[in-house]
Amino acid sequence: MTAIIDIRTPLDESEVVEVVRDANAAKTPLRIIGHGSKSALGRFAPQECGLTTRALAGVTLYEPEELVISARTGTPLREIVDLLDGNGQQLAFEPIDYAPLFGGAQRDDTIGGVIAVNASGPRRIKAGAARDHVLGFRCVTGRGDIVKSGGRVMKNVTGYDLSKLVTGSFGTLAVLTEITLKVLPKAETEWTVLVRGLDDEESLLILRRAGATPYEVASLAVAPHNGMHAAALRLEGPEISVVKRRDDLIAHFADSAARIEILEESDSRIFWAALRDATPVVGEEGQVWRVSVAPTDGFAFVQSIKRASAPILAHFYDWAGGLIWLRLETAPDAHADMIRDAVDRLGGHATLIRASDEVRSRVDVFHPQPTALSALTRRVKESFDPAHILERGRMRAEF
């Protein structure tokens, strides 16, 4: 990372406006930083000036019975998680912690960063992504206007749903200043049924069979456990229900040649937290990709890059087979063409998560779009930030 020379720390929204307007006047692009835990994510596009949301911190509203929390975007995620935990609640979308992938010591991210990258975990198939839990926000657009959208209630269709748009926009549209989220009760307990001793293709079929039962599996993955890949089926709910569903699932797979193993509550939590943070592909060496395809296409994707002799060092499947994390041997082009050709034949996208600054300035980090969609994407960007002031080059070279 090239050091940013000038980082400003606005103390409130009006100071954010000032910083953004100054940057527009000076035609100087701005980096937006929370605690910097994701600074290696996205295209490499060094800037001299930055803005940190560090001082915009604190929970501004929390009403557990209404399932709603609002916080300024510089609030540490840890603080929010602890507060919710104390009330038996959670962010059901389980945001990934990038610290293991990027060599950070411990979780140090802000809620603004979580929303800016639409961080979503293994519960995606049942509980949705981060974008499904954002009820509203306040921000300062690239023009320097304070804009709000959405609200604090569960059900709201008043005006365009800008919450979806800013979630995952990597700060390229606006500096988020406050976020309002839907929170949900934590399940009383969770257990995981592991089906072991099968190859990936058979394991993925187990996921499909488990998903077709009415036992309300919350997460479905094929990932390493004790050195070998296993099909992992996560059950959550009241204990009486989890125990019954566990037994039903075991009976369901009684015919298979596989070995069944159970992870009880604390082991189950550790297992899924590790998958959430992509730990199985962390490793010291190599470049890391995150690929999203239809669940039944996951295996075909991996097969196709294997046929093309992809030097895979580690991989696992989440989201019932539709999310593939991969670590490959380092290459100057990060094997981008091979990976994207395989994805394009199936439908979906591939994101380059970890590679050197040099590679991430040359290779498209985000999946290329067809021409018409790419032009529309740029018009949407410019409707918020016509001068490309915010996070210039972070998502696309052209803006």
Added chain:
Amino acid sequence: MALKMPAPEKAILSRREELIERLRAILPAASVIADETGRRAYDCDALTMYRALPLVVALPETVEQVQAIMALAQEMSVKIVPRGAGTSLSGGALPLEDGILLGMSKFNRILEIDYENRCARVQPGVQNLAISKAVERSGFYYAPDPSSQIACSIGGNVAENAGGVHCLKYGLTTNNILGLELVLMGGERLRLGGKHLDSELYDLLGLLTGSEGLLGMITEVTVRILQKPMTARGLLLGFPTVEAGARCVGAIIARGIIPGGMEMMDNATIRAVERFQPCGYPLEAGSLVIVELDGTPTEVDHLVEAVEAIACAEGAVMTKTSQSEEERLRFWAGRKNAFPAVSCIGPDYLCMDGTIPRARLPEVLSRMDALAKACGLRVANVFHAGDGNLHPLILYDASKQGDVERAERLGADILRLCVAVGGVLTGEHGVGVEKRDLMSEMFNDDDLAQQQRLKCAFDPQHRLNPGKVFPTLHRCAELGMMHVVGGKTPFADLPRF
């Protein structure tokens, strides 16, 4: 009528014959409806108090035809109003006298059902309920269930981000779709999302959902389908007051229980429903809460006990738990008939759709009551209690001089009240024309300008469904240069309608 739509453009009206001729070159003769009787059938949606005769009605059946029409409209600078099944309660499909009404009813095929990936690709004119019907034998369903589900189309559901009674647990339309195909003004065809579970770069799929037909014509939708819960049981809980019912709803959620459905009605509605079709609701109760718990039998039985205990602790005067599927459906029958039942106690009603923080319910109901009394009207309340979405039904008599205006004024006051307590104008019906002029209660000029800039990114000429959602039309060039200084309203001199 108080509603002002953009004045029909003479330049368009004068080229009507040419437009019809060119549409006939794109579509079969029967798919271009130009005669007045034929067009009359399309002069309103479910917000029937507003009507307008469309310039011409076009009913394409292929995406290529939609593209050709959108290109033609752009070239001739003609407006387009999209229409699904015409069940919008907010006037989203209200025609324009100088616009093509583009009806998607012929896009009525389910293209693919993919059980393994838990999704279905459908054309936008497919009815909401038809999707669930198509997959039910395999044990699946499509979760969002607006009360108009036997008639409304999935394209319209996407345009309005439709909800229903199961939203708290299963989400709105936006949480239940994976992909869209759309055609932009000018005829460009785009695909957003697909069968994979997340989007990259900007979530345009999320933006399109609930955009009320202002950004693009939807020509295909990929919906998620869910495994049907193994079982569902209903509870009827009667309380002496609305406050006690609301407290119970809060206590259930605080206990960590998210029911599949949680509905509430006030005494006026209970009485109307029981008169219309008796289904065992307690006539003397101040409020009735209907709870539905779904999942595996063990879990449901466990939660039923927990909810019964909470209800008793909160002072329920009646608790009844369904012992059979027939009984569960009977519990719901009254709720599902609430609107027709209410229309039997007053000749006409206006259905409002604000959402409020649930804790403010008692206060909102009593202030609403005072507002209604002050203008001599009655209000019955149906409430999606779990998510705070309120449906006050304002009773009026259209044959009485001034009653329509009084009801509309009361409706606006109720929505202002919702916003004042931290809520929103519309939870699931959309802004359309109905709440358009109230948008500034919730959003300031900067908020609205940013939304309109997005409109410009899709439709810079404002040809697609203009006059809906936004109280003021700005030319895009003006928005581009707009800068608000010192809180002054930009373009204060531009007409508002």
